[in-house]
């Protein structure tokens with residue numbers, strides 16, 4: 001523990017009503033669900049001692065998972081034979097757990113969300129009834145075994161084979177090469193006994209693409225895990241974070257499981273030994289199957305955002321009590337958060353945390369709708385694209401903001417008992433698993449281009465511009481709640497854009513829209529040319545566009561996030577909270593525009609003078625929000641008693 005004599009002083013309590021009102025606004029339609037999830041957990045259940053060794057951390061995490069399961073945590077929102085899934089409850093439950101130890105939330109995510117999610121998404125009703133009850137109680141621990149040594153991001157080309165043998169009516173699971181070894185698989189090193197194994201399904205000499213089969217691979221004998229015949233598990237060992245999760249490898253040598261273990265919602269082998277699927281195209285079937293797993297991506301993005309909120313809550317509270325250097329005006333020493341640069345480090349981060357919070361609310365709404373009613377392909381594509389963009393944006397941001405917070409706490413930030421170093425190592429991998437961020441962003445950008453490729457073929461430059469403008473107009477129409485208000489603001493800003501101030505919300509939205517439109521339009525043109533290149537020159541031509549693709553994904557996601565923020569403010573009923581949210585939204589926008597100001601001036605969307613005024617405005621907004629800093633972090637919803645940071649405890 002830190003020496004109490006050197007403890008900094010404690011900030012005065014913020015207006016408790018304001019912090020609560022902000023929390024209610026940010027929780028949005030999911031306030032009751034989120035509050036219930038937060039109320040169902042205690043600090044001791046979810047916080048782990050950051051100094052535990054890997055072995056101790058694994059043991060603690062398993063015990064904590066089993067304890068939570070005994071309390072019914074795994075029953076919340078997951079499908080059961082007599083009950084439909086409730087995705088909003090799953091995501092908010094995951095978020096609540098992410099306030100604590102990230103190994104625990106990922107261990108729970110592997111058990112319920114991935115292992116259970118594979119059965120829920122890809123299994124038939126009978127298969128759900130067979131496996132889910134023991135999964136949600138964590139009595140049947142399992143794995144989601146997709147990644148292989150040879151193929152991680154490129155899942156379509158995994159090498160594991162699942163071959164139907166009509167003689168025995170079994171599926172033969174095999175790792176034909178060393179690179180087919182499953183790796184980084186959660187629960188594989190120690191605790192799992194079965195795995196949802198992904199591989200290429202072969203029936204009667206024909207490959208039907210990636211499918212998934214349940215394979216028991218380990219049994220517990222006298223408390224020790226022993227590999228079943230033909231199965232070889234390994235341990236990935238010590239990692240750069242998430243020490244409580246036992247990630248490992250799995251290899252299969254012609255392991256036989258009954259045909260009934262093949263998860264067959266989208267395609268399976270009938271009694272007569274023939275393959276059948278309602279989706280005739282193997283490519284479409286593959287993407288449909290992956291699409292059912294989108295909830296995991298939503299959870300990981302939201303979990304990363306909670307980690308960022310937690311770091312901001314710790315660093316801001318510390319910045320309100322820690323003092324350095326005498327005040328030249330003679331009024332004692334200066335509290336850190338009174339320094340302009342300290343405000344610039346923390347307050348834009350808080351604004352972004354709010355922005356992502358509102359965007360997640362909209363995403364959860366789309367996810368819930370996709371499970372509650374039949375949705376068309378466009379809806380599903382837009383849900384998946386939004387989930388991918390937000391996962392990438394939030395996990396990138398979380399990594400950056402946790403480091404900023406660590407540094408903002410000086411040496412204290414580096415001491416493990418203050419929680420930031422553990423958070424930093426644990427949140428790192430959120431940028432890679434559930435889809436590598438770079439790969440996901442390309443997926444978002446490609447999605448925006450898909451369907452328009454044919455439209456562009458044969459069009460001249462002018463026609464391409466018109467078509468792309470139509471497309472952007474349609475995208476603007478996709479705005480979620482509060483659409484009417486945003487569109488009215490933009491329409492007005494279009495009329496007055498030269499005179500509008502940088503705090504005019506319509507102008508701000510217009511800038512985000514125009515940036516995306518321009519980036520998309522120029523990319524569409526370049527992509528069209530690249531696709532016309534002869535074979536042999538095509539990779540180079542498309543590869544040259546990769547930075548452009550990533551920019552498109554970023555600015556597209558930024559636009560969606562801003563739309564959600566504006567809608568969230570519209571829906572806020574508390575006037576003081578609404579006023580603060582409006583200032584936070586200004587800060588989010590100005591910070592974003594300032595980071596891209598070279599682009600805006602290069603492309604003649606902003607004069608030099610206006611671009612320069614962004615920095616001044618940023619400083620003013622930070623100063624305006626400074627007095628409410630404590631309420632701002634209270635509004636982020638991380639209970640103070642869960643921060644577990646020794647430097648904040650009296």
Ligand SMILES: Cc1cc2nc3c(=O)[nH]c(=O)nc-3n(C[C@H](O)[C@H](O)[C@H](O)COP(=O)(O)OP(=O)(O)OC[C@H]3O[C@@H](n4cnc5c(N)ncnc54)[C@H](O)[C@@H]3O)c2cc1C
Nearest residue numbers: 144145146147151152153184185186432433434435436438
């Ligand atoms: C702790 C941990 C837990 C995990 N848990 C599981 C689990 O339970 N189950 C499971 O199946 N998997 C799991 N994974 C695997 C994880 O999903 C993969 O690591 C991830 O999908 C990335 O694959 P890869 O590691 O092969 O990286 P690669 O795909 O090899 O990527 C390496 C780098 O190349 C870049 N890259 C790749 N393709 C492109 C491209 N087209 N253009 C530009 N850049 C590119 C990427 O951005 C990345 O920086 C886990 C991983 C870890 C580390």
